[in-house]
Amino acid sequence: MSKIAVLGAGSWGTALAMVLADNGHNVRLWARREDQVTEINELHTNKQYLPGVDLPQNITAFTNIELALFESEAILLVVPTKSIRTVVKAILPHIRVGVPIIHASKGIEPSSSKRISEMIEEELTSEYPNPVVVLSGPSHAEEVSCRQPTTVTVSSINMDAAEYVQDLFMNQSFRVYTNIDLIGVELGGALKNIIALCAGLTDGLGFGDNAKAALMTRGLAEIARLGIKLGANPLTFSGLSGLGDLIVTCTSVHSRNWRAGNMIGKGKSIDEVLEHMGMVVEGIRTTEAAHLLAKKVDVDMPITSALYDVLFNGKKPEDAVEELMGRVKKHEGEDLSGLLPNTSNGNA
Incomplete structure (x- = not known):
């Protein structure tokens, strides 16, 4: 049994606290x-975020962050x-040097x-050489x-x-890969939320499965282009934190990004959407961050740019779709060439 501090008692933080509690750990959950x-x-409930769910008895909640962190052997940021x-x-x-800091935010x-692990490391400074681990993948809190x-998947520069962390979380219903x-793991988890917003938006506009399939496929290529430019392994984007997370977030009503996009497609303003959601989208x-980052590193991300114009420049969703469909003709391989490693031996 380990003492684990979970910082953040929303739906995802509470669900992950349940996984840890099921594994016999002493979970100290911090809420504001x-x-x-x-x-x-x-x-032993958290009805606002996980209605109808009973929480394990070995989850104790605190508003005092120092008490939540007391003698913790791992810290989970959600x-x-x-x-x-x-x-x-x-x-x-309030933390001890060397205690792993896990984050499950995207x-x-x-x-x-900066990616979240970079933000954490920057704040820790050289005085706290605590390893930072990311947990990501296709995982709705409601189902967990x-x-x-x-x-x-979990990933870190410290394997x-x-x-x-894999051992902390792994059980019969929650399988963890390294x-x-x-x-790649962090970017896949973050950037898929952009495509999920777009998927909800197209559903809100009344488009069908053809449009969603095209959006997800071209969205994955767009995610991979930026990821490869920033040093990610292209194969990561065909894995759990890439394609897996993209599928679950673009196709489920559990996804808050899909729900937000759906409301925008039906004509709601951003302010109305955020007020209705009552949770962070x-x-x-991330659309704002990725749009700026793509321009900085000169990567073409037309879907992200179109959504940016809808969210921040007042463009009508219908006009953004029309512009995307009217782009200059291209060969599919031009955009997909970075998705697989170069296996040429020079004789091809």
Whole structure:
């Protein structure tokens, strides 16, 4: 049994806390609201985020972050991307050097174009050489909390730490693979939210399966182009944190990014969507970050650019689709050439 601090008591943080608790760990769950903490500790529920789910008895909630971190042997961050730096700064006085910091958030920081692991490492500084591990993959909190079969990936530049985290989470309903490609795993998890927003948007516009299949396929090529440019292994994007996460996020009503896009496609404004959702929609912020990053590194991302114009420049979704369909003709291989490693021996 290990003491694990889980920082963030939304749907995903609570579901992952349940996995750890099922594995016999002592889980200390941090939440900001006193009423939520009281509910978790006294009723063993978190109805706002996981209605109808009973939480294991070995999850204890705290509003005091120092108490949540007390003697923790691993720390799991499950907070929005915009809160990562604030939370890491808050935990620094209370963590032990060497304790793994795991994050299960999916995003990119618009102002710096940094991935979440880079943000965490930047805030830790050289005084805290704690290994950073990412957990990502096709995983709806609603299904994980019901112990339905789920498979994810963990990655780190410290593979000993990744394997330690694999052991913490692995059980009969939650299978965990390791992957050495930290860049690809993080980018796949973040960028698929952009395509999921677009998938919801096309459904909201009344388009059919043909449009969604095209969007997901071309979206994957777009994700891979940027990832390869930034040093990712192209094969990662055909795995759990790439294609797997893309499928589950683009095709399920559990996906908050799909739901947000669907409302936008039906004519709702961004403000109306966010008010209705009541939760962070990471894809909106990631669209801004990826658009800026693609321009910085000179990578063509037409779907991302079109969504950026809809979200931030007031373009009508119908007009954005028309422009995408009217782009200059191309050979499919031009955009897919980076998805597989070069196996040529020079004689082809």
